[in-house]
Amino acid sequence: MLDGTYNGQPTTIQYIAKEDGSMVLTHSMQIRNETQGTWYDAFVDAHSGELVHVTDFVAKASVSRASKNGCFQDLTSFTQYLVLPIQKQVLTQGFEILKDPFDSFSSPLGWHSDGKLNYTWV
Numbered sequence: 001m002l003d004g005t006y007n008g009q010p011t012t013i014q015y016i017a018k019e020d021g022s023m024v025l026t027h028s029m030q031i032r033n034e035t036q037g038t039w040y041d042a043f044v045d046a047h048s049g050e051l052v053h054v055t056d057f058v059a060k061a062s063v064s065r066a067s068k069n070g071c072f073q074d075l076t077s078f079t080q081y082l083v084l085p086i087q088k089q090v091l092t093q094g095f096e097i098l099k100d101p102f103d104s105f106s107s108p109l110g111w112h113s114d115g116k117l118n119y120t121w122v
Helices: none
Strands: 012-017 023-033 038-045 051-056 080-083 096-099
Touching: 023 051
Parallel strands: none
Antiparallel strands: 012 023, 023 038, 038 051, 080 096
16 A cells, blocks of 8 residues: 555554544554655554555655746746744744745755755645
């Protein structure tokens, strides 16, 4: 179902609320596939072994190109992300738009490269 392997992070035991409102005791474990670029937190029912919930750690990002004087500029100069700032931690506290976030010293390849591949986001 999840194409990957357990990545060695310590597993945890957590309760998950199901759609019907019931709670289920689960084992939470991280499943990763570096080749395909997937990384999940899988919640497996502690009693039945059923996969109850999956959190996808690999989120999609939108990259927009801004125009100056009618000419599109370098994509990395105008990257924007919809983020929940870490100091807020609760979705209802509000999202913010983060523009041109990467630091060329800390991230010389930008945020869309792993040194081998450059990624495009939709």
